[in-house]
Amino acid sequence: MSAATSRWFAVGVGTAARRALAERGGLAFTLTFYAVIVVVITALWRAAAESGGGTVAGYDATALTWYILASEAATVALNIRMIEVVGDDIASGAVATEMLRPASVLGVRMAAEIGRALPRLAGCAAVGVVVGATTVGAVPSAAGLALSVPALVLAIAANLLAQHAFAAAAFWVRDARSTWFLYQKLVFILGGMLLPLETLPGWLHGVASALPFMAMAYVPGRLASGHVEAQLLVVQAAWIAVLAGVAATAFAAGERRVQAVGG
Amino acid sequence: MGGDDGDGRHGDGRLRPAGPAIDVQGLTKTFTAGRGRRRRTVEAVGGIDLAVEHGERVAYIGPNGAGKSTSIKVLTGILHATAGEVRVLGLVPWRERRALTRRIGTLFGQRSQLWFELTPRQSFHMLAAIHGLDRRCEERRVAELAELLEAGDVFDSPVRTLSLGQRMRGELAACLLHEPDILFLDEPTIGLDLLAKQRFRQLLVRLNEERGTTIFLTSHDVADVEHVAERAVVINHGAVIHDATVAAMRRSLLATKLIEVGLSGPAPALPLDGVTVVEHGEATARLVVDTTRRPVREVLDALLEAWPVADISVVDPPLEQVIAEIYGVPRP
Amino acid sequence: MAEAWANPGAFWTQVIAMAVNDVAWVAFWLLFFDRAGEVRGWDSSRVLLLFAVLTTSAGLVLGLLANARSVGTLAANGGLDALLALPVPPLAHLLVRRIDTANVGDLVFGVALFLVTGGPTPARLGIYVGGVLAASVLLTGFPLMTGSLAFFVGRGEAGDFGLHSILLLAAYPADIFTGAPKLILYTVVPAAFVAGVPSTLVDDPDPRTALALLGVAAAFGVAGWATFTLGLRRYTSGAVWTRA
Numbered sequence: 146m147s148a149a150t151s152r153w154f155a156v157g158v159g160t161a162a163r164r165a166l167a168e169r170g171g172l173a174f175t176l177t178f179y180a181v182i183v184v185v186i187t188a189l190w191r192a193a194a195e196s197g198g199g200t201v202a203g204y205d206a207t208a209l210t211w212y213i214l215a216s217e218a219a220t221v222a223l224n225i226r227m228i229e230v231v232g233d234d235i236a237s238g239a240v241a242t243e244m245l246r247p248a249s250v251l252g253v254r255m256a257a258e259i260g261r262a263l264p265r266l267a268g269c270a271a272v273g274v275v276v277g278a279t280t281v282g283a284v285p286s287a288a289g290l291a292l293s294v295p296a297l298v299l300a301i302a303a304n305l306l307a308q309h310a311f312a313a314a315a316f317w318v319r320d321a322r323s324t325w326f327l328y329q330k331l332v333f334i335l336g337g338m339l340l341p342l343e344t345l346p347g348w349l350h351g352v353a354s355a356l357p358f359m360a361m362a363y364v365p366g367r368l369a370s371g372h373v374e375a376q377l378l379v380v381q382a383a384w385i386a387v388l389a390g391v392a393a394t395a396f397a398a399g400e401r402r403v404q405a406v407g408g
Numbered sequence: 409m410g411g412d413d414g415d416g417r418h419g420d421g422r423l424r425p426a427g428p429a430i431d432v433q434g435l436t437k438t439f440t441a442g443r444g445r446r447r448r449t450v451e452a453v454g455g456i457d458l459a460v461e462h463g464e465r466v467a468y469i470g471p472n473g474a475g476k477s478t479s480i481k482v483l484t485g486i487l488h489a490t491a492g493e494v495r496v497l498g499l500v501p502w503r504e505r506r507a508l509t510r511r512i513g514t515l516f517g518q519r520s521q522l523w524f525e526l527t528p529r530q531s532f533h534m535l536a537a538i539h540g541l542d543r544r545c546e547e548r549r550v551a552e553l554a555e556l557l558e559a560g561d562v563f564d565s566p567v568r569t570l571s572l573g574q575r576m577r578g579e580l581a582a583c584l585l586h587e588p589d590i591l592f593l594d595e596p597t598i599g600l601d602l603l604a605k606q607r608f609r610q611l612l613v614r615l616n617e618e619r620g621t622t623i624f625l626t627s628h629d630v631a632d633v634e635h636v637a638e639r640a641v642v643i644n645h646g647a648v649i650h651d652a653t654v655a656a657m658r659r660s661l662l663a664t665k666l667i668e669v670g671l672s673g674p675a676p677a678l679p680l681d682g683v684t685v686v687e688h689g690e691a692t693a694r695l696v697v698d699t700t701r702r703p704v705r706e707v708l709d710a711l712l713e714a715w716p717v718a719d720i721s722v723v724d725p726p727l728e729q730v731i732a733e734i735y736g737v738p739r740p
Numbered sequence: 741m742a743e744a745w746a747n748p749g750a751f752w753t754q755v756i757a758m759a760v761n762d763v764a765w766v767a768f769w770l771l772f773f774d775r776a777g778e779v780r781g782w783d784s785s786r787v788l789l790l791f792a793v794l795t796t797s798a799g800l801v802l803g804l805l806a807n808a809r810s811v812g813t814l815a816a817n818g819g820l821d822a823l824l825a826l827p828v829p830p831l832a833h834l835l836v837r838r839i840d841t842a843n844v845g846d847l848v849f850g851v852a853l854f855l856v857t858g859g860p861t862p863a864r865l866g867i868y869v870g871g872v873l874a875a876s877v878l879l880t881g882f883p884l885m886t887g888s889l890a891f892f893v894g895r896g897e898a899g900d901f902g903l904h905s906i907l908l909l910a911a912y913p914a915d916i917f918t919g920a921p922k923l924i925l926y927t928v929v930p931a932a933f934v935a936g937v938p939s940t941l942v943d944d945p946d947p948r949t950a951l952a953l954l955g956v957a958a959a960f961g962v963a964g965w966a967t968f969t970l971g972l973r974r975y976t977s978g979a980v981w982t983r984a
Contacts, residue, residue, distance in 0.1 A: 153540075156537035157537070160530050164525055181909070185916075189912055189916045194776075197775075197777055239519065241481075241486050242520070244485070245486065246521075246535070247507075247510045247538065257523065333764065334768060334771070346771070403487075404485075404502050406440075407439065407481070
């Protein structure tokens with residue numbers, strides 16, 4: 146990224162974030178939704194730990210709670226139907242209009258989406274800390290929690306890039322927008338949002354560890370649950386690089402197609 | 409105080425490349441439509457030749473489906489030509505899109521360049537950063553545009569709360585932020601009320617006269633031609649069928665009015681110089697008036713005196729009809 | 741329904757999306773219980789029974805009575821006006837007016853899941869059907885109630901939100917909670933009665949529990965009808981601010 150690109154990217158993130166912060170209603174809704182979800186799912190896992198003699202796959206009730214608080218924050222902060230939204234924008238020709246700016250279409254969209262997500266992420270993190278503190282008490286590791294903060298930001302970046310890569314299929318196939326359902330489930334299970342990946346049977350755990358979805362929910366969850374494995378941030382960064390390449394290539398191809406057959 | 413796009417632009421003392429601003433030779437664009445055995449090639453535009461000089465105000469008009477949108481998409485780089493040579497400001501649009509978009513502004517009437525949930529000012533902030541304008545430049549420019557467009561509070565309300573007329577002012581500001589050399593507009597006045605249309609047209613003229621911005625406008629509204637353009641290029645069925653100054657066209661094309669009359673009884677023949685009776689039935693009659701030979705007012709007076717008129721309306725002839733009748737091209 | 745046949749591509753992708761969704765949930769529960777063992781008396785077969793009841797009744801309500809969740813938005817946008825112009829009882833007509841065929845896929849999935857994993861004997865089948873019907877009444881009445889808020893407050897999203905939240909909470913056995921949250925799930929937001937209770941009845945048909953289920957379902961059904969009717973009266977009196 147050149148200096149000029151970094152500048153408008155930062156401006157984009159800042160502007161979108163400021164606007165999202167002003168939308169009190171939407172923010173309140175997201176935070177309430179997050180609160181309900183995490184209360185339910187952490188209760189489920191605590192009950193599971195209790196029945197399992199105190200731990201499940203090496204996580205105790207406290208660790209499980211903090212895991213879910215982080216993994217859910219990383220996903221609730223985003224509009225998980227984004228594939229549908231971007232797909233619709235592509236189909237309607239809105240993306241063609243965005244090609245009239247002297248900047249990468251994907252880049253500008255990413256800046257706006259990251260900006261929009263940041264206030265939600267911050268809000269969910271705050272609510273999460275409150276829920277955690279009131280249900281199980283202190284966090285297992287302060288260092289882990291600290292690392293989970295950048296992990297959360299990297300997680301949403303990875304998630305957004307992947308969703309845009311999926312959505313780019315809409316340049317060729319009208320109904321690609323419906324794949325958001327499938328994507329969401331992949332993140333839920335293979336991404337470790339609903340369950341720590343260590344709870345999956347061996348072979349599935351292996352598969353999940355090799356896929357980019359783990360960067361979107363598992364990593365922040367793992368760190369917040371007290372496992373101070375800083376190398377996971379590197380894994381996330383690597384996945385971001387890969388997904389950025391895939392998404393950029395997909396969009397470039399899609400834009401060439403727009404130039405050939407119209408938007 | 410322009411962007412750092414490196415071609416030596418500074419304020420108004422800009423360097424301009426030699427040659428026309430827009431240079432099109434033999435532009436052809438074909439699409440494939442249908443699937444499988446029903447695949448066929450559709451030629452949206454074929455063999456278009458066009459040259460627009462810096463500082464001109466050109467209207468590119470034709471009926472729906474004539475190829476206007478296709479042409480403007482090619483000129484702005486979001487569509488590539490199947491054949492022919494196109495250069496805008498010396499650049500091939502679809503190949504050098506990034507470089508071109510720094511120097512042109514585009515306003516597509518039914519598409520928005522503003523972010524829906526942001527205020528226009530916030531959108532300008534993003535766009536200014538994208539164009540590489542520094543903060544001072546951005547503020548100066550936005551203030552100028554606010555004054556030019558009489559924007560008042562419009563720039564500070566979220567776009568989703570603005571009326572169409574207000575939003576269009578925001579859109580216009582957005583595409584002028586970086587002081588483009590050419591402004592491309594595709595059906596910009598669609599949906600605006602009469603007053604808003606007039607204001608918009610006046611703005612375009614002012615922009616051109618004060619800043620020398622080349623205006624290239626597509627429309628199927630004849631009034632856009634009359635009030636904005638100095639030159640009109642008429643296209644139909646993907647080809648240019650007329651290219652002349654508006655003054656010349658005014659003399660030939662736009663001097664026609666249609667009168668549609670509802671009759672409440674039999675009407676005698678009424679020969680008048682400059683008036684052609686196209687249809688004369690029992691209950692209705694249609695006349696075409698050449699207003700250079702006889703003012704409409706006189707025709708109306710004569711009609712109202714001699715005919716049992718139940719209902720009367722005076723309309724501009726539809727563009728399709730004007731084109732068809734004047735140039736003898738069969739009606740689509 | 742004609743729309744579904746007009747655009748088969750979109751229809752089938754939606755159905756497949758729902759199938760994927762449901763299969764993923766089943767997968768989640770199987771993985772969960774595989775790892776956690778029995779949790780507070782619940783195991784995978786009980787949860788799959790719960791899920792079968794849930795998807796069947798959700799498919800029934802979202803599919804065949806699709807407007808139940810939209811009352812709020814329709815009221816806020818003035819969409820009820822067309823309805824009121826017809827000489828039919830408004831609520832009944834509103835409910836059956838829209839069919840979301842893709843959601844009927846959920847219904848089919850739920851039935852299939854029960855037949856495959858629920859050990860269907862005639863008795864169990866009977867209780868399952870009864871449970872589904874009670875749950876459907878609940879799933880119609882609750883969002884009608886929350887959606888009818890729009891008549892009084894003007895914001896239309898509450899109906900959809902109400903439906904989403906009760907469906908979300910209904911997907912988990914209430915026994916994972918203790919104390920106040922558990923109480924809420926049996927009263928204010930009766931998510932426990934939507935799938936947890938009916939599915940438990942299939943395994944263990946207890947008349948008192950059955951009566952409680954019917955009572956709660958009836959109560960929320962009536963409440964939904966009542967708030968809608970009251971709200972409609974207010975709407976037609978012109979006292980409601982709408983965006984129309």
